[in-house]
Amino acid sequence: MTGWARAHPHKALAAKAALAAVLLFLVGFETVALARQPTRPHAIVVAAAVVVCLCAVPSRHIPLTLRAGLAAAVSLAASAVLIAGQHALRVWGLGEGIALLVLLTAVVQRAPARTAAVLGPLLGLSCVLAPMRDIRMGVFTVVYGVLTVVVTAYSMILRWQNAARLRDLAAVRDAERLELARELHDVIAHHVTGIVVSARAARFTHLDGERAGDAFARIESAGDEALGAMRRLVRVLREGEARTTPVAGLAEVRALADAFTRTGPPVTLDLEPGLDHTLPPEVAAAVHRIVRESLTNVRKHAPDATAVRITVHTTPRGTELRIANDGGTPARPTEPPTRGGGFGLAGLTERAEALGGTLTAGPAPEGGWQVTALLPPAGPTDH
Secondary structure, X not given: OHHHHHHOHHHHHHHHHHHHHHHHHXXXXXXXXXXXXXXXXXHHHHHHHHHHHHHHOOOOOOOXXXXXXXXXXXXXXXXXXXXXXXXXXXXXOHHHHHHHHHHHHHHHHHOOXXXXXXXXXXXXXXXXXXXXXXXXOOHHHHHHHHHHHHHHHHHHHHHHHHHXXXXXXXXXXXXXXXXXXXXXXXXXXXXXXXXXXXXHHHHXXXXXXXXXXXXXXXXXXXXXXHHHHHHHHXXXXXXXXXXXXXXXXXXXXXXXXXXXXXXXXXXXXXXXXXXXXXXXXXXXXXXXXXXXXXXXXXXXXXXXXXXXXEEEEEEOOEXXXXXXXXXXXXXOOOOOOOOOOOOHHHHHHHXXXXXXXXXXXXXXXXXXXXXXEEEOOOOOOOO
16 A cells, blocks of 8 residues: 555545545534534544544654554543543444554554554554443444454454565575675686686796786786676675576577577567677676566566567666566566565565666556666776
8 A cells, every 4th residue: 555655646645535534424424413412421522533533544744653642542531531430322433443443453564563562452442442432332332342353363464474475575685695696606706717817827928018918907807807796796695605506698598588489479689789798797697587587477477468578788877678568467577565476576676786776667658568677887896
């Protein structure tokens, strides 16, 4: 709901206004139906209900814990005054009870553990006590008691699922960092081997003039690239030992496109000439990883796609990769929600950000769905 509200601010505002209107309508309906001759107890009931209903409306400016705390305090104070003193003749507690349940489920799911442990029981108690203000406790007392238990249990289940989902998401991100670290390990080994070979050749071969300058230039270039890869390796490495595995690159991207074309919609691969020789190995590996995941999601989520286009070219900010399909159903790499779905986009985003880049997925301007990644070149090394 938070993501939907950010993407559709006007609809979110209308939904909030509708929630407030419904809750206040229930308060007004109960007031008119039960208190044709208003009394002081009924005035207290109405005032408390209005405050609680307004607190239940989401707000970007007022934190949830503050709204929930105020609602619980007002509701409990009104219940204490009416139960200990003069009861209202008849009370249903429709609007106030629903508002308290809305706040209860939000607090149990989203508030910090300690805050939820305090505010949750207070809101539940407020909801149970609201219909007890009636001089004769009736069916609403039982209904709200049952609803409070059910809503609390369901919200706790959702909270546990969200926590488990976040742990799984963290594990996916760590695994992506480890895979990137292993690839960078191979890149460093490659460059260091080149440095050693060049240095040995310089020792045993008489070099002077231009040839000596070229040899030292190669050693310097390989050293700079190795230091840059080492810096990125230190940044992304997590627990575990890096193992040497072949680093996938643009050749494997071509193989992926060919294999996908044989069993799915045709793939048009547009690679900028010369990238095989100029693209850093870790960036080429990231391109391969993103293409592989995106093609997998095309097969899963866009069965009606008739064409896929993969474009890789350089820009002043780095290497831009775009995978687009014309399917009517979005071929969306699974987003990282806290509940449900998978973690495809989470891992790809983690990889892109570890390299200092960005990755986005969304509807393509010409229709269909597209994944766009910007992977900057290796930054300057620190000597």
